[in-house]
Amino acid sequence: MEPLARFESHVAGRNAQVVIWPDRIEWSRPGRTTVANVLLVILAVYTVALSLLIPACRPRFKQQGRQMLAMKAVQSVASQRDGLHTAVAVVAGATTISFRVPHGDAERIEALIRDLVLGTHPAARG
Incomplete structure (x- = not known):
């Protein structure tokens, strides 16, 4: 449809x-700009890797308003x-x-x- x-x-x-x-x-x-998305991906990979080592550091990302x-x-x-x-x-x-x-x-x-x-x-x- x-x-x-x-x-x-x-x-x-x-x-x-x-x-x-x-x-x-x-x-x-709308989402962030392309440069901001690349930085977010790098930060997310780093945060996820860190959160596997320390369970209390799980990332909490804000959702875009929908x-x-x-x-x-x-x-x-x-x-x-x-x-x-x-x-x-x-x-x-x-x-x-x-x-x-x-x-x-x-x-x-x-x-x-x-x-x-x-x-x-x-x-x-x-």
Whole structure:
């Protein structure tokens, strides 16, 4: 199954990759740069080797932020101009998630989410 939309956005003030599926919205922060990845691999190899010698030194790596919101939990969707972007706000319970997108994409993204929530999008029926 292919995603219905994929775009980059600011979520909670940070860059994120957003993917809209028929049943959910997912977003995650992109990984580190290539140089940082090489340094992390070297550090990980060193840490793992050290942790085999000293069990108390097991590495604890932070996961990149990844979140998901089920379409059936979405109560409303709205958009509002936010400087150079438009904020598409998705409300689910007491949580509001705002995706900052270019003005030209906001109406399409808002309509897609609204149609999925209402069940009028062809992908929502299947």
